[in-house]
Amino acid sequence: QAQLVESGGGLVQAGGSVNLSCAASGFAFNDYRMSWYRQTPGKERELVIDIRRNGDSVVYLDSVKGRFTISRDNAKNMVYLQMNNLKVEDTATYICNALSIYVSSVYWARQNGMGYWGKGTTVTVSS
Numbered sequence: 001q002a003q004l005v006e007s008g009g010g011l012v013q014a015g016g017s018v019n020l021s022c023a024a025s026g027f028a029f030n031d032y033r034m035s036w037y038r039q040t041p042g043k044e045r046e047l048v049i050d051i052r053r054n055g056d057s058v059v060y061l062d063s064v065k066g067r068f069t070i071s072r073d074n075a076k077n078m079v080y081l082q083m084n085n086l087k088v089e090d091t092a093t094y095i096c097n098a099l100s101i102y103v104s105s106v107y108w109a110r111q112n113g114m115g116y117w118g119k120g121t122t123v124t125v126s127s
Contacts, residue, residue, distance in 0.1 A: 002026040002116045004096045009121030012086055018123055020081040022096035027116065029077040033099045033106070036070060036081045038092035039120070045095065047110065051079065053101065063089070086125045093120040 008020040022034070035050035051057040051070045059065050067086075072079045079096060099106065099115035109115065 002098070004098060004116055004118035006094065006096050006118045006121040009094065009123045011124045011126060014086060014088055014125055014127050016086050016125075017082070017084045018086065020083065020094055020121055020123070022079040022081075022118060024077040024079070024096075024098060024116075027098065029098075030074050031101055032115075033101055034070075034072055034079040035097040035099065036079075037095045037097055038090075039095060040092045048094075049081070063087075083123070086123075088125050088127050091123060091125045093122045095120040 003025045005023045006020060008018060012018050030053050033050055033052055036048045037045045038048050039045040047060045048064060049057060049059045049068055049070045051072050053074065057070045059068065067084050069082045081094065083090065096118040097115050099109055103109040103114065
């Protein structure tokens, strides 16, 4: 069955960098838009960034623009999130999502939590 497994989280000092990985299996990776979300206790999960199968990406959080980049390796079924110049407020559990490129409404699909989800990897940024 479909599976997403994130890794790479941990404790990092403010100003540092982390590279998260998401390993996908059990589905046709090239037919999926891949995204990173993040969630902190007591807050709703928020969409950070996504990448189409051709490599085009969109950053959805203004606070991470210029600091976070996403990439994918379609041959290895992997997605990466490079996080630079980390801030304390970036502390969160980062969760990988795969959403089919064939959904009729990406907005509706996201609002309803569609697609495949990983369990997340936690990044803690200390001051």
